Amino acid sequence: MNIRNNDRHNLWQEWADKYARRVRKITENPNPKMARSNALLYQILYDQATKEAEYSTEGSPIPVVYHTENAPDRFFRSMGFRANNLELNADHLSREQVGRYLNIGREFGYPDNICDRVKLAHAIGISGDVPAPIMVVPVVGDCDLMSQAMCSVARYWNVPAFGIDMPYQEELDMGPDEYLDAMKYIKQQLLEFIEFCEKKWPDFIKFDAEKLEEYQRINREYTRAAADVIELAKTKPCPYSGRDALRMAPTQVPDDRRVIDYMKQYVSEFREKAKRGESPLKDNIEKFRVYWMCSAPFYYDPFTFLEERGCASPLYEEESGIPHRYNVMNSESGERRFGRRMLDPLEEEAALFATHHWGASGNRRILEVLDNCRKVGIEGIIHFELEGCLSLNNIARITGERAEKELGIKNFYYLSAHCQDIDKWDEADFEEKLGDWLEMCLREKGF
Ligand code: SF4
Numbered sequence: 342m343n344i345r346n347n348d349r350h351n352l353w354q355e356w357a358d359k360y361a362r363r364v365r366k367i368t369e370n371p372n373p374k375m376a377r378s379n380a381l382l383y384q385i386l387y388d389q390a391t392k393e394a395e396y397s398t399e400g401s402p403i404p405v406v407y408h409t410e411n412a413p414d415r416f417f418r419s420m421g422f423r424a425n426n427l428e429l430n431a432d433h434l435s436r437e438q439v440g441r442y443l444n445i446g447r448e449f450g451y452p453d454n455i456c457d458r459v460k461l462a463h464a465i466g467i468s469g470d471v472p473a474p475i476m477v478v479p480v481v482g483d484c485d486l487m488s489q490a491m492c493s494v495a496r497y498w499n500v501p502a503f504g505i506d507m508p509y510q511e512e513l514d515m516g517p518d519e520y521l522d523a524m525k526y527i528k529q530q531l532l533e534f535i536e537f538c539e540k541k542w543p544d545f546i547k548f549d550a551e552k553l554e555e556y557q558r559i560n561r562e563y564t565r566a567a568a569d570v571i572e573l574a575k576t577k578p579c580p581y582s583g584r585d586a587l588r589m590a591p592t593q594v595p596d597d598r599r600v601i602d603y604m605k606q607y608v609s610e611f612r613e614k615a616k617r618g619e620s621p622l623k624d625n626i627e628k629f630r631v632y633w634m635c636s637a638p639f640y641y642d643p644f645t646f647l648e649e650r651g652c653a654s655p656l657y658e659e660e661s662g663i664p665h666r667y668n669v670m671n672s673e674s675g676e677r678r679f680g681r682r683m684l685d686p687l688e689e690e691a692a693l694f695a696t697h698h699w700g701a702s703g704n705r706r707i708l709e710v711l712d713n714c715r716k717v718g719i720e721g722i723i724h725f726e727l728e729g730c731l732s733l734n735n736i737a738r739i740t741g742e743r744a745e746k747e748l749g750i751k752n753f754y755y756l757s758a759h760c761q762d763i764d765k766w767d768e769a770d771f772e773e774k775l776g777d778w779l780e781m782c783l784r785e786k787g788f
Contacts, residue, residue: 350441352430352470353393359435360387374621374648376585378606385591385599396423397472404545407466407494408478409487411697412505415560415595416531416690417478419553420538421546425471426593427494428487431461431761436640439761442468455729457761458636459486466494475542476500478534482507483700484732503537505530507694512704517680520695524679528691553686556595563590566604570662573611574655574717578620578627580611583644583654587637590661604661621648628788629779631721631754632656632714634740635733638725640763646772650779651788655717663713703736707743714748721752721782723775728757728765752782 360383367380396403403423408414410428417424434442439461445468446460447453465471479491481504488504495502508523515523535548567590573580585607591600618625621644628651635658637643644654656663676682678696683689698706713719722744724737741753754775759765 349468350438350470351394351397352438352465352468353390353397355435355438356433357387357390357394360384360390374582376581376607376610378603378610379585379588381599381603381606382588382591385594385597385603389594389597393423393425393471401472402545404475404542405472406476406478407474407491409462409480409484409491410592411480411483411694411699412478413595413690413693414592415553415556418596419550419556419686420535420548422476422538423472424593425474427462427466427491428458429593430465430471431458432639434461434465434761436763439640439763443762453762453765456486456727457759458727459484459490459729461761462487463490463494466491467497473498474500476538477502479504480507480694480700481505482509483697486729486731501537501541503534505534505694507697507700510701512701512708515678515701517678520678520692521680523695524683524688524692527694528687531687531691550686553690557686557689559598559601560592560595562601563604566601566608567661569608569612570660571713571716573608573615574662576615577630577653577718578618578622578625579630579653579655580614580620581655582621582648583633583657584642586633586654586657586660587644588661589659607661620653621645622653623649623651626651627653629653629720629782629786630655630718631723632658632710632717632719634658634710634722634724634737635726635730636760638758638766639760641766641768641771643771643775646775647779650776651783652721652779654723656713656719658710663709699732703739706736707740710740711743711747714744714750719748719750720786721754722750723754724756725760726755726757728759730757752778752785754778 363383364380364387367377371377403421405425406417406422407425407427408417410426414424414426442461442464445464449464451460477491477495477500479488479502481488492502505527508526510519538546539548594600620627630653633654633656647654679692683692694700698709722741724740726733726737737755744750744753
C-alpha cells in the first residue's frame with residue numbers, strides 16, 4: 342500500500358486553522374473556567390503550525406527528523422533539523438481528523454485493540470500529510486511498541502532509523518553511580534548520532550552546542566515558572582480545571598521563548614483565582630481530589646463531570662509543573678540522583694533520558710506518583726490506561742496497592758479505554774460507573 346499516492350491533506354494547515362479558531366474564541370468569548378493564558382499557548386502553536394504548513398506546500402531546505410515524545414526535540418533542532426514529534430501529532434488530532442488516520446492504521450494492518458497513540462503516530466508517519474523525514478529516531482526502552490512503529494515508518498520512507506537506547510535498571514538499585522553510568526552511556530549515543538548525521542548530511546547538519554544551551558535555558562526558565570503549579574495544586578478549592586491540568590509542557594517549540602511568558606501568565610492568573618477562592622468546582626466547594634493518570638479521552642471532557650460533583654483534578658501525570666519532567670539540572674531530583682551537576686549541554690540532554698519517568702522499572706514511576714500524591718493531598722487515583730498499552734500492563738494494580746499501603750489512598754479507579762477512537766466510547770456507561778465510584782468516595786468522607 343502506498344499512502345503517498347492517495348489524496349494528501351496538509352495537516353499542519355488544518356492545525357493552524359484550529360489554533361487560530363481557539364485563539365479567537367478565548368479572546369472574544371472566553372470560558373471563565375479555563376485559563377485565559379491558553380490564548381498565548383495556542384498563538385505559539387499557531388505560529389509553529391503556520392510555518393510548517395508553508396514548508397508542507399512550498400518545501401524547505403531544512404530536513405525533517407521524525408521522533409517520539411521522549412526524544413528531545415531541542416537536541417535535533419540544535420543540529421539543524423526540523424523535528425516532528427509524531428506521538429504529539431497523534432494526540433493533537435481533532436475529532437474531524439482522527440477517522441482518516443485510524444483508517445490508514447487499519448489498512449496498514451493494526452488491530453483496533455492496540456494503543457491509539459501508536460497506531461495514529463504510525464499512520465501520520467506514513468500518510469505523507471506532514472513533510473517526509475530524512476531520518477526517524479525511536480527511543481528504545483521507553484515504549485517498545487512505539488519504537489517498533491517508528492522503525493516501520495523509517496522502513497516505509499526508506500530512511501535510516503537511529504535508535505537511542507535507555508539502559509534499563511531496577512530503580513531501587515540505582516544510586517548516583519548507576520545514574521552517572523546511564524547518563525554517560527546515553528551521551529555516547531548522542532555523540533555517535535551527531536557524528537553519523539554530520540557525515541551523512543554535511544551540507545545541512547552541524548551540531549551547535551550554544552544553540553542547545555540556549556534551548557535548555559528556555560526550558561529551565563519555563564520549568565522554574567511551572568514549578569509553582571505544584572504549589573497552586575495544593576490550594577483548596579483547586580483554582581484550575583482538570584482540563585487545564587491536562588496541558589503538557591509545549592516541548593515541541595523548544596526554541597520559542599514565549600513559552601516562559603505563557604507559563605508565568607498561567608501561574609499568575611490562577612494564583613489570583615486561588616486568592617479569591619475561585620475554582621471550576623460547583624459552588625467553589627472542593628469535596629474530593631483525584632490524581633488523573635496516564636492519558637484521557639480527548640473527544641470528551643471527564644473533568645467537568647467530576648467538577649460538577651465537587652471533585653477536583655489538580656494533578657495530571659504529565660502536566661506542566663510535575664517534577665522530574667523535561668529538565669534535569671534544576672529539577673529537585675537532578676543533583677540528588679546524579680550526585681553532581683551536569684557539566685555540558687550533551688550531559689544534560691543525556692541525563693534527561695536517564696531520568697525519564699517511563700524509562701526504568703515501574704518503581705520509578707510509582708515513587709514519583711506517591712511523592713506527588715503526598716505533596717498535593719491526593720485522595721483518589723483515576724488510572725486512564727490506553728487499551729493495548731504494553732508499558733503500563735500491571736503497573737496500575739501495583740500503583741494502586743502501593744498508594745493504599747503507603748499513603749492510605751484506597752480509592753483507585755482503573756479503566757482501559759481509547760484516547761482518540763470515539764467509536765469505542767460509551768459515554769453513558771462511563772458516567773454511570775465513574776459517578777458510582779465518586780459517590781462511594783464522597784460517602785466515605787461523610788458527604
Ligand atoms: S500509551 Fe502505552 S503503548 Fe501507547 S504510546 Fe504510551 S506507553 Fe506506548
